[in-house]
Amino acid sequence: MAILDAITVAANQQLLEVGPADLSVRAVARELGMASSAIYRYVSSRDELLTLLIIGAFDDMADVVEAKTRRVADLRRRWKAIGLACREWALDEPQRFALLYGSPVAGYAAPQDTIAPATRIPNLLIGILQEAKVETTVPAFSARVARSLKPALSDVNTWASLSTRDFSDSAFALGLMAWAHVIGSISFELFGHRHNVVGDSMADRRAYFEFELDVLADLMGID
Amino acid sequence: MAILDAITVAANQQLLEVGPADLSVRAVARELGMASSAIYRYVSSRDELLTLLIIGAFDDMADVVEAKTRRVADLRRRWKAIGLACREWALDEPQRFALLYGSPVAGYAAPQDTIAPATRIPNLLIGILQEAKVETTVPAFSARVARSLKPALSDVNTWASLSTRDFSDSAFALGLMAWAHVIGSISFELFGHRHNVVGDSMADRRAYFEFELDVLADLMGID
DNA sequence: ACTATATGCGAGCACCGCTCTTGATATGTT
DNA sequence: AACATATCAAGAGCGGTGCTCGCATATAGT
CATH class of the missing domain: 1.10.357.10 (Tetracycline Repressor, domain 2)
Structure with a gap:
């Protein structure tokens, strides 16, 4: 899923500047030029996105x-x-x-x-x-x-x-x-x-x- | 300042149930039965409130x-x-x-x-x-x-x-x-x-x- | 060609921190 | 007593958040 990858990449990029608590789904959507609601087609919640980022970071x-x-x-x-x-x-x-x-x-x-x-x-x-x-x-x-x-x-x-x-x-x-x-x-x-x-x-x-x-x-x- | 004490007490009480990132000035105000804007008479910002809580917790x-x-x-x-x-x-x-x-x-x-x-x-x-x-x-x-x-x-x-x-x-x-x-x-x-x-x-x-x-x-x- | 599924958008809800204006209540001074 | 001032609280409002839902479109399968 290329779009999911793009989402995690954008989210990780956001983590370079801001802490996990302030990571914003809407900001990720903005970065990708799509509506914030579209993100939820690929990720069920902000917490699930964080989980993906956690696994990626551990790896x-x-x-x-x-x-x-x-x-x-x-x-x-x-x-x-x-x-x-x-x-x-x-x-x-x-x-x-x-x-x-x-x-x-x-x-x-x-x-x-x-x-x-x-x-x-x-x-x-x-x-x-x-x-x-x-x-x-x-x-x-x-x-x-x-x-x-x-x-x-x-x-x-x-x-x-x-x-x-x-x-x-x-x-x-x-x-x-x-x-x-x-x-x-x-x-x-x-x-x-x-x-x-x-x-x-x-x-x-x-x-x-x-x-x-x-x-x-x-x-x-x-x- | 008795009211400031009440604010920190209510905030600490909220910390029993929720993490520091989710501590809400509005919720503290609700707990105290006052408008959220009134809180800012005693505390200049959420961060300052957190600082008070930090000092209190250390002590x-x-x-x-x-x-x-x-x-x-x-x-x-x-x-x-x-x-x-x-x-x-x-x-x-x-x-x-x-x-x-x-x-x-x-x-x-x-x-x-x-x-x-x-x-x-x-x-x-x-x-x-x-x-x-x-x-x-x-x-x-x-x-x-x-x-x-x-x-x-x-x-x-x-x-x-x-x-x-x-x-x-x-x-x-x-x-x-x-x-x-x-x-x-x-x-x-x-x-x-x-x-x-x-x-x-x-x-x-x-x-x-x-x-x-x-x-x-x-x-x-x-x- | 028709249906089904996948994908995106926008409005909207309830919440947030914070500001600003307004109004009420004390307090103090003449 | 009357006025002026300082103190406190409330409410509306701004821009932000996570998330849902209805609607539109595009693509795919039959």
Whole structure:
């Protein structure tokens, strides 16, 4: 459907200038030179359009990160490359990042179609744990914590090669922490919570972020 | 100004049901039985109202967390209590948490009045580092990273007792990480990114969060 | 040629933030 | 007491939003 593509392209273009909450169906229609009511032939609601944009953004981000990091052999370097690539994509397209990891649009419930593309980058991290055969354990990791992660550890469809993994449960728990931290740190930077905390220059921001990636690598026992 | 109070109370009440993006000045006016135009006698714009709500939310959250944790003597326990109290407040009032740490409302720039209340909880963490006299250093911490944190380390107004601190720069850097992680993890949970990853039950969610707090405590060298 | 389906348009509804004019009610001053 | 002034609220209205519905047209299938 070429017209649907045109709609999502125009909508994504609008996301370059305005946040997800202010994305306007009427503005997209104007951009395409058609009546706003015509849009609803292809998209049932503004929320459905947002869902399409979310899936597209997850895939775009994963494509970029994957392309940039697949060929990095050294595991620690690859981990850092993934984190840095995530941050770069977010800085390039802050509104789309906010669409993925910011506050969900009011009353919006993520449909099933979004969870698969959302796990692509975390899967890269799992791949690293896989190759590293991480066995490090951490004092705080208990049977109770392991049990709280069981849903993930048993879902083979979304989490790649989790059935034949050879890293420990505690490594998985730490990997989860690392991933949450990467997204959380990028959100902090993007949403203005680094003001008066870390230097405003790009170099300072990047230096601190890279420091975090190193600490996380140590934490996970990579390298 | 009693009426202004009534406005913010009504607005906060509306935030119990609807997200910050959908907060409506007209609805607040309806709630108060007055014309929407009358609101603008007390608040110059919707954004200014949001700013008032942000400041109030920062202060409310800090009040609750501080009250719950001030009397905890053991430093590690106090740290965990702070994290857990933050999460509880966020679960109680998810929309207000999103107002503080979710995607900023479009085109909104945080005014000066918000930064002081925003630093109150991080200051509690600094207090812990202070008492613990943490000297642990981490391999990844370099002079470059220290330099990127200089703005914070020199701002005495917002960061309590930072002039006479007796913990290392690297401890500060790790404390910053821990704080970002707490907020990031809560955001992940609140915004739906823990689906199919951690168990859906409250007990599972809390178990994993507490695990994270323990790991962070170890990382910071508390206890 | 006739029907059926697909696609687009425009008017319209109810809501939004915000402004401006008008009017009522206090308050203070001579 | 009478007037002037400041304060507050209301209502109409502007341009914007998501979305629906009826109508027109174009294309396709038989």
